[in-house]
Amino acid sequence: xxxxxxxxxxxxxxxxxxxxxxxxxxxxxxxxxxxxxxxxxxxxxxxxxxxxxxxxxxxxxxxxxxxxxxxxxxxxxxxxxxxxxxxxxxxxxxxxxxxxxxxxxxxxxxxxxxxxxxxxxxxxxxxxxxxxxxxxxxxxxxxxxxxxxxxxxxxxxxxxxxxxxxxxxxxxxxxxxxxxxxxxxxxxxxxxxxxxxxxxxxxxxxxxxxxxxxxxxxxxxxxxxxxxxxxxxxxxxxxxxxxxxxxxxxxxxxxxxxxx
Amino acid sequence: xxxxxxxxxxxxxxxxxxxxxxxxxxxxxxxxxxxxxxxxxxxxxxxxxxxxxxxxxxxxxxxxxxxxxxxxxxxxxxxxxxxxxxxxxxxxxxxxxxxxxxxxxxxxxxxxxxxxxxxxxxxxxxxxxxxxxxxxxxxxxxxxxxxxxxxxxxxxxxxxxxxxxxxxxxxxxxxxxxxxxxxxxxxxxxxxxxxxxxxxxxxxxxxxxxxxxxxxxxxxxxxxxxxxxxxxxxxxxxxxxxxxxxxxxxxxxxxxxxxxxxxxxxxxxxxxxxxxxxxxxxxxxxxxxxxxxxxxxxxxxxxxxxxxxxxxxxxxxxxxxxxxxxxxxxxxxxxxxxxxxxxxxxxxxxxxxxxxxxxxxxxxxxxxxxxxxxxxxxxxxxxxxxxxxxxxxxxxxxxxxxxxxxxxxxxxxxxxxxxxxxxxxxxxxxxxxxxxxxxxxxxxxxxxxxxxxxxxxxxxxxxxxxxxxxxxxxxxxxxxxxxxxxxxxxxxxxxxxxxxxxxxxxxxxxxxxxxxxxxxxxxxxxxxxxxxxxxxxxxxxxxxxxxxxxxxxxxxxxxxxxxxxxxxxxxxx
Numbered sequence: 001x002x003x004x005x006x007x008x009x010x011x012x013x014x015x016x017x018x019x020x021x022x023x024x025x026x027x028x029x030x031x032x033x034x035x036x037x038x039x040x041x042x043x044x045x046x047x048x049x050x051x052x053x054x055x056x057x058x059x060x061x062x063x064x065x066x067x068x069x070x071x072x073x074x075x076x077x078x079x080x081x082x083x084x085x086x087x088x089x090x091x092x093x094x095x096x097x098x099x100x101x102x103x104x105x106x107x108x109x110x111x112x113x114x115x116x117x118x119x120x121x122x123x124x125x126x127x128x129x130x131x132x133x134x135x136x137x138x139x140x141x142x143x144x145x146x147x148x149x150x151x152x153x154x155x156x157x158x159x160x161x162x163x164x165x166x167x168x169x170x171x172x173x174x175x176x177x178x179x180x181x182x183x184x185x186x187x188x189x190x191x192x193x194x195x196x197x198x199x200x201x202x203x204x205x206x207x208x209x210x211x212x213x214x215x216x217x218x219x220x221x222x223x224x225x226x227x228x229x230x231x232x233x234x235x236x237x238x239x240x241x242x243x244x245x246x247x248x249x250x251x252x253x254x255x256x257x258x259x260x
Numbered sequence: 261x262x263x264x265x266x267x268x269x270x271x272x273x274x275x276x277x278x279x280x281x282x283x284x285x286x287x288x289x290x291x292x293x294x295x296x297x298x299x300x301x302x303x304x305x306x307x308x309x310x311x312x313x314x315x316x317x318x319x320x321x322x323x324x325x326x327x328x329x330x331x332x333x334x335x336x337x338x339x340x341x342x343x344x345x346x347x348x349x350x351x352x353x354x355x356x357x358x359x360x361x362x363x364x365x366x367x368x369x370x371x372x373x374x375x376x377x378x379x380x381x382x383x384x385x386x387x388x389x390x391x392x393x394x395x396x397x398x399x400x401x402x403x404x405x406x407x408x409x410x411x412x413x414x415x416x417x418x419x420x421x422x423x424x425x426x427x428x429x430x431x432x433x434x435x436x437x438x439x440x441x442x443x444x445x446x447x448x449x450x451x452x453x454x455x456x457x458x459x460x461x462x463x464x465x466x467x468x469x470x471x472x473x474x475x476x477x478x479x480x481x482x483x484x485x486x487x488x489x490x491x492x493x494x495x496x497x498x499x500x501x502x503x504x505x506x507x508x509x510x511x512x513x514x515x516x517x518x519x520x521x522x523x524x525x526x527x528x529x530x531x532x533x534x535x536x537x538x539x540x541x542x543x544x545x546x547x548x549x550x551x552x553x554x555x556x557x558x559x560x561x562x563x564x565x566x567x568x569x570x571x572x573x574x575x576x577x578x579x580x581x582x583x584x585x586x587x588x589x590x591x592x593x594x595x596x597x598x599x600x601x602x603x604x605x606x607x608x609x610x611x612x613x614x615x616x617x618x619x620x621x622x623x624x625x626x627x628x629x630x631x632x633x634x635x636x637x638x639x640x641x642x643x644x645x646x647x648x649x650x651x652x653x654x655x656x657x658x659x660x661x662x663x664x665x666x667x668x669x670x671x672x673x674x675x676x677x678x679x680x681x682x683x684x685x686x687x688x689x690x691x692x693x694x695x696x697x698x699x700x701x702x703x704x705x706x707x708x709x710x711x712x713x714x715x716x717x718x719x720x721x722x723x724x725x726x727x728x729x730x731x732x733x734x735x736x737x738x739x740x741x742x743x744x745x746x747x748x749x750x751x752x753x754x755x756x757x758x759x760x761x762x763x764x765x766x767x768x769x770x771x772x773x774x775x776x777x778x779x780x781x782x783x784x785x786x787x788x789x790x791x792x793x794x795x796x797x798x799x800x801x802x803x804x805x806x807x808x809x810x811x812x813x814x815x816x817x818x819x820x821x822x823x824x825x826x827x828x829x830x831x832x833x
Contacts, residue, residue: 061734082740093731098753111741113749 012038012195013072013085013162020057020067028065029053029219035212037072040189040196042206042227045216046242051199054216055165058197059088071163082111087156088165091172094152095140101127101151102136108155119158126157130184146177153184157192166198170205178202182209203243207231215239301743306648306668309641313714316707317678320686327536327689334533342513343521343534347541350517353431353506354499357438362446362492364439366484368591369450370476371584374576384588385451387595388444393819394599395772396441396504397789398812401796401804402598403428403437403509405605410801412601433509438502442495444595449494453487454480472580493553501546501679504774504789508796518542519681523778532689539685543678550677599812606809609802620807623791627771630705630787635767637710639759642717646725654733675715680708680775688779701780705787708776713766720765720826724758725751757825764822768815 014037021030029050035041043051056062058069060081069077076084087108095104105126109119127133130150140148149169156164166185170178186209189196200206206213206227213230215223215238223236230239328335372381391399405411409427428436457479465475503519510516516524518538525535576584614620649668656662661669687704691697732750736742741750774789781790788811795804 059738061737080740081734081737082742086738088734088738090734093735096732096735096750096753099749107739107741107749111739112745 012193014070015058015163015195015197016070017054017057018068018070020064020069022053022057022062022064024053027219031057031221032067033214033221033224035195035197035214037195038193039212040186040198040210041212041214042210043197043199043214043216044201044203044206044239044242045222049216050219051216052167055088055167055197055199058084058163059086059165060084085161086163086165087159087161088167089149089152089156089169091168094155094169095148097140099139100136101132101138101140101143101154104140104151105155105158108157108159122158123154126154129157129188130154146173146181149173149181150184153181153188157188160192161194163195163197166196168199168201171201178205179208185209203231213239215242217242302647302651303664305644306651307664309644309648310664310667313641313675313711316711317675317683319690320678320683323686323688323690324536324539327532328540331533331536334531335536338531338534338537343537343541346516346518346521346538347545349515350500350545353434353438353515353517354496356431357435357442357499358492358496360435361439361442361495362488364591365443365446365450365491366488367587368443368447369454370480370484371587372447372451373454373480374472374580374584384592385448387592387599388448389819389823390599390816391441391444391595393768393815395774395789395811395815396437396502397508397774397792398602398772398808398815399440399598400437400505400508401605401792401808402602403433403440405601405805406597407433407436412604429509430512430515434502434506434515437505437509438499440595440598441505442498443591446491446495447591449491450484450487453483457483472577490553493549497546497549497553500549501542503679503681503778507774507778508793518545519679519775522681522685526685526688526779532692535685535689539682542682546677546679550674602805602808602812605802605805606812609806609809611806611809614803614806614810619786619791623786623788624810626702626785627787627789630702631709631767631771634706634709634770635713635763637706638713638717638766638770639721639763641710641714642721642762643725643755643759645714646718646722649722650726650729654729675711680712680773681779683708683711684776684779698780698782698785701777701782701785704780705770705773705776709770709773710766712773713769716769717762717766720758720762720822721755724755728754761822761826764818764825768818768822771818772811772815 015035017031017033019030019032021028023029031050031054043054045051053062057064058071060069060076060079060083064077067077068075071085096107099107102123103113105123106113106115106119109115109122115123124133124136127136130153132147132150132154135143135147140151143151152169170181173181182205185196185198189209198206198210210227213223213225213227213235214221215230215236217238222238225235229235233240235243372384375381404427407413407417407428411427414427427433461479465479470478500517501519502517503523506515506517506520507523510520518541522535522538522542525531525538645668649665652662652665652668656665684704687700688697691700728751732754736746736750772789774793777785777787777790778793781787786794788807792804792807792811795801795807
């Protein structure tokens with residue numbers, strides 16, 4: 001079976017949180033939400049609304065107190081992170097500082113770095129795809145911030161799992177670089193069709209690549225819907241207040257003051 | 261095989277087609293994997309380490325209790341006026357030593373903090389760290405070479421005193437040695453405290469025109485006062501448990517402490533009942549002091565790292581400056597004197613002949629091998645405890661800490677409360693029923709010193725491990741890097757340096773130790789400190805001086821290596 005056809009056929013897995021509750025010892029978070037398979041969903045919401053916790057629950061870094069996490073219809077609640085069909089890119093610390101670019105990517109294939117010829121080919125292809133060809137032997141400290149996140153993406157490619165979780169991975173990059181990275185994500189998504197859940201603070205990032213939006217507030221899912229509806233002004237009030245306040249602030253302080 | 265079994269056992273699905281799947285596409289590890297496997301490994305290692313430590317200390321206590329029960333009347337009879345005198349002297353010398361170390365240290369630290377920039381300041385602070393590295397027996401010898409009856413100062417002191425200088429054996433010798441060790445330590449701790457005062461406060465003080473006196477009263481003294489109980493408590497604890505100094509400088513029954521009493525009861529009088537009584541008293545004493553110490557919030561482990569002075573905004577008057585210079589020079593002379601005397605006396609010895617002596621070679625070899633093994637064990641114990649503590653902390657998340665986590669955390673520091681002599685005495689009493697006590701010497705020296713060095717090793721390893729874990733934990737969990745794999749691929753590269761630091765420090769401590777070997781040493785198993793003590797005992801002072809120089813230099817080199825390894829930070833963020 002040719003490459004392209006196969007990945008078109010077998011698309012990313014759906015992700016479902018079935019009445020998942022979780023608590024850090026304060027007010028509990030309760031998530032009951034579906035993420036469409038093979039789509040890019042932006043997860044937005046104010047600080048402390050539980051965006052990162054949501055991703056951590058899906059990835060298996062946090063265990064729910066009750067409820068189930070389903071990926072592709074299978075209950076993965078009891079699985080350790082490495083056994084879940086999920087890759088996650090963090091805001092930082094995605095790389096081991098003492099390992100080369102190639103080794104960091106290679107860990108996506110074998111956690112003991114025992115790589116076969118096929119693995120090496122896949123690694124080279126992933127580095128090529130993320131624009132890192134020729135930088136295989138470098139250490140993370142010899143890379144720019146954007147390049148480091150590209151290495152993390154290359155590892156996502158060789159790991160090849162049906163769900164990709166992005167926890168504000170480009171928050172510390174400048175605007176132009178961020179756009180480049182978003183376009184890369186969109187392009188990879190177009191090729192592989194995995195399910196992407198993408199936490200961001202920037203409405204323009206969400207608008208740029210996402211098809212769906214899930215909006216969190218105070219530890220619950222406050223609204224879900226199509227991205228175009230959200231950004232066309234048809235989104236729910238909570239979302240408009242979250243996005244609008246910052247946008248209006250930039251234009252005129254008077255209006256914002258009158259509204260309060 | 262049913263479909264259900266297949267699906268649970270199958271690897272996490274890959275996205276792409278089967279063609280690009282390489283043949284060995286089994287999951288990183290099967291089923292279990294991930295967090296559970298990795299934390300199990302680490303927690304198991306910690307439990308093994310704790311069990312080993314518990315065995316060492318518990319065995320000693322068992323020996324003591326067994327002996328006490330065996331000869332209860334004898335142990336009771338040991339409570340005689342002599343014993344009370346020993347207890348009184350133990351406390352008295354510790355109190356005096358603390359007063360004489362901590363009082364002057366307050367002023368020296370303040371003087372150093374008032375002048376954050378001058379040529380040689382860093383060097384002085386480094387010199388102040390040397391006593392921490394110097395084996396007690398080397399320092400004792402240096403002090404004798406300087407102030408002893410035949411010391412370099414004897415002639416001068418005789419003229420001043422108007423009669424023959426009697427030397428400084430007894431209380432005076434103990435006090436001088438304890439101050440030599442503890443004044444620099446206390447000064448460095450106070451200086452560290454003073455340097456926690458925010459630079460803004462100094463900026464404010466100079467803006468308000470605060471002179472030296474009000475600045476001391478309003479800014480410096482409150483900080484010093486806060487750290488005073490902790491520092492004084494630490495010094496008191498060190499002086500109560502000091503063995504080598506009292507053994508070599510004490511001289512006679514008039515100046516004997518509990519620890520030396522235990523040694524004499526076992527090695528000379530062979531009076532096990534008395535040894536039990538003395539040991540139990542010593543444990544009770546250190547326990548009470550340690551309890552008071554934790555109440556005072558003291559840090560029971562000294563540090564060799566060099567405090568960095570923040571920028572200051574103050575003007576110091578001319579008179580104060582000259583006063584401070586005198587103060588610093590006096591402290592410096594007191595600390596450098598015995599070191600210089602050690603070097604001079606050592607160079608005066610017939611080093612060539614010493615190096616050729618079979619006994620010296622044998623003792624050097626024994627010392628190096630035992631210290632090496634001891635350091636290795638110490639580092640392994642520390643790493644195991646550190647890993648277990650971190651894994652337990654990660655596993656529990658928000659819930660309360662378990663007893664096991666406490667044991668791997670603060671529990672490890674409490675081994676300092678149990679002096680090596682006490683552990684040695686317990687095992688000595690236990691083993692004498694079973695077989696040849698002296699044959700077990702190497703094992704005792706290695707294990708006891710490893711455990712004694714552990715709190716220091718922990719200080720080097722734990723922050724580095726926790727920081728690395730902070731960066732790598734989730735990544736390892738996700739990629740399924742666990743157990744041995746993780747140790748080799750992830751942990752070892754970031755822990756190499758701190759482990760080397762801990763190793764060098766532990767080796768230096770173990771190399772210079774006289775406590776355990778004094779109990780277990782014999783003609784067949786001799787370490788350098790033991791040989792040194794023997795030469796001192798047979799009045800071969802020149803030989804002793806030469807050996808002291810050798811031992812001192814090796815320990816100093818190790819400590820410097822530890823310091824250098826510790827400072828060179830891993831360059832990546």
